[in-house]
Amino acid sequence: MASERVLYVEGIHTFYGAIEALKGISLEVHQGEIVTLIGSNGAGKTTTLRSINGLNHPRRGSIVFEGNDITRTPAHEIVKSGISQSPEGRKLFPRMTVSENLEMGAFQRTDRLETKDDMDRVFSLFPRLAERKSQKAGTLSGGEQQMCAIGRALMARPKLLLLDEPSMGLAPILVERIFAIIKEINDQGTPILLVEQNAMMALDVASRGYVLETGTVALADDAKALLRNEQVRKTYLGETD
Amino acid sequence: MKEADLVSEAHVQPIRARRDFGAHASQALGILLVLVVLVWLGVNLVKSPNDFGSVFLVGVSQGALYALVALGYTLVYGILELINFAHGDVFMLGGMITASLVVQLFGLGENPGFGILIAALLVSLAAAIAGCALLNAGIERIAYKPLRGAPRLAPLITAIGVSFILQNVAIIWKGTRPVSVPVSEFSAGHGGQLFKVGQVVYTADRLFVLAVTVPVLVGLIWLVKFTRAGKAMRATAQDKDAAAMMGIDVDRTISFTFLLAGGLAGVGGVIFAFYSTEIGFSTGFTLGLFAFTAAVLGGIGNLPGAVLGALLIGLIQNFNEGLAWHSPGSKWTQSLVFAILILILVFRPQGLLGERTPEGG
Structure with missing residues (x-):
């Protein structure tokens, strides 16, 4: 792997109160990659993202982004360093319009004009959002909300994009569309760390994958290899012999 | 399967019918109540339009004052879902700061000149805004922030405790008897009359209340709607985790909200002191509850709602007390x-302008 390492998570232990949700997770994301985390509910996928984005700091282990240790950096400063996220459940600002939500994505940026360009770029990626731009985000459909959440994350001009369950609750046709867009964003140069329940779709777009089980990394391999892996096929791709 | 559906349908039907009847009955009762009040107001207007006009003007001024305090409740509730019961007492201390300055620094007595009165007003505003803003932010830092993750009841009870502490601070500072603020030159009997329509006299004290409140209210709404800090406040109010992910310093935004709410309470304290010329340690508690009612009436968390609710409470109070x-x-x-507070909580918990939220607030 000759490409440059963007994110390096080393042996993190993260707690929810007294419960140890992550028991020493290590992973890395390289320039240009889509890396996916798959695993069942409660395996620690979302907690891993919350450790990286600063909302739930690990107690042990370290997170290094572009050479800087961000293990204890507060969430609002991590965005400035270049990591942005479309969180689980989308977490839009329901009483703000679509445009306002997108503007919030660029909150920590000061370059007004370029922000405007990026908004146009988001609208060309998601023409649906352009149609709905003055509508309150809380009134959007599930698919539109997901587009808005991804768009909002892009407005930060991330050097690493975290996506948490972008396909959750969406109709199959929309899932295909969202994954096509994820691929497109990646092709334009942004590395992506993708958390998904839909292991098939995720492994299909990803270059590498990690399988999490109860707070540890059970398997780590190339996405193609994981797709062929017997264990993965049975447990996560719903295959019965 | 089919049978089970039918059985449950049969159970649901009468309950739904009863609920419909209940809703219709309370709606009819509500309309009747509003009609009675309108007729009563109408008769009063016809019988003595001058009284009605004066009472209306007093009500608007008083409502504007309530609005300043109500906005503090609504701002803090909007961002933390905390009813800051100490807010009324912060307002009261603003009034006490004013009383001290007016008497001790400016030595205002029987007949102060207009110039010195304005000077005293401006200095009081500056001191009370700064004092109450810092006090309110300090309270948040010491008493509420450590309870951020606790069940909602904990900070609520703490707020009541802080309210008692502030009242006791006022007692130690000023004693239990109300302090007078000798600035009555504003009112009609002392030549403060500005103009007269029929028998309705418009006095300087009322103009001054509006002259201070209206710009403050407009400024606040501008700040929340259009500035960076205001956007950070709105985002934090709607989703704290998401706000942090946008690069918003949530703790700082909450502190700023308390500063702002405290500043508004400070302005309210100055106006109250100048307008009613007397203030005691328990003033904040009573007026605070009125202002809280106003905030709930308008829809707690909703800024224009707080202003509307406050104007209505001001008018209701003065119609009730002043009409012949x-x-x-x-x-x-x-x-x-x-x-009114109870009726609103029972029949329209989201208030007049509030939106229905999933939490039912």
């Missing part, structure tokens, strides 16, 4: 205001 024909009188004011 069959008004219940001042001894009924508290019952009336709190009856």
